[in-house]
Amino acid sequence: MLNTKIESALNEQIGLEGYASFLYLAMASWSEREGLQGCANFLYRQSDEEREHMLRIFNYINEMDGYALTPAIAQTPHDFGTIQALFDKVYAHEQKVTNSINNLITLSYEEKDHSTLNFLQWYVQEQREEEALMRDILTKIRLIGDGAQSLYYIDKELEKINRATAAKETTEGENT
Numbered sequence: 001m002l003n004t005k006i007e008s009a010l011n012e013q014i015g016l017e018g019y020a021s022f023l024y025l026a027m028a029s030w031s032e033r034e035g036l037q038g039c040a041n042f043l044y045r046q047s048d049e050e051r052e053h054m055l056r057i058f059n060y061i062n063e064m065d066g067y068a069l070t071p072a073i074a075q076t077p078h079d080f081g082t083i084q085a086l087f088d089k090v091y092a093h094e095q096k097v098t099n100s101i102n103n104l105i106t107l108s109y110e111e112k113d114h115s116t117l118n119f120l121q122w123y124v125q126e127q128r129e130e131e132a133l134m135r136d137i138l139t140k141i142r143l144i145g146d147g148a149q150s151l152y153y154i155d156k157e158l159e160k161i162n163r164a165t166a167a168k169e170t171t172e173g174e175n176t
């Protein structure tokens, strides 16, 4: 059973994961329109992943006899300027999500909710990996350069990262 403070904090987290899913979907669409199919594929997959993160919390709340609520999703931006600006935004959002997970963990400690503490450990690792991945992408973009002629190489690099990430997820899925 969840206390109401934890239940509503988890429902807020659903909103953040849901927004991330829509934000990455908007970014995928923008990338596709810019002819950056590798970036688009990466972002479509990230968007699906965020939806799964959202559903994981949904299932947990209801399993714990709480009530998972569908969130209101704010309108995402539709114009991202440059690929570097886009990934700066992704990284900033991931940091925001990490912060929110940390606050949830602090609350779970305060409320002595060991089940939720245990449940949130998966997100701690996930956020660490996602932040590292986004930093890695930003470093590559800086190294390759953000100019028009560099975009082709950035896109190829993103396609490679996308394939590697998808393969890693498949392996992890088979082991859980």
Ligand code: OFO
Pocket: 017, 020, 049, 050, 053, 093, 094, 097, 126, 127, 130
């Ligand atoms: Fe849900 O992991 Fe990123 O935000």
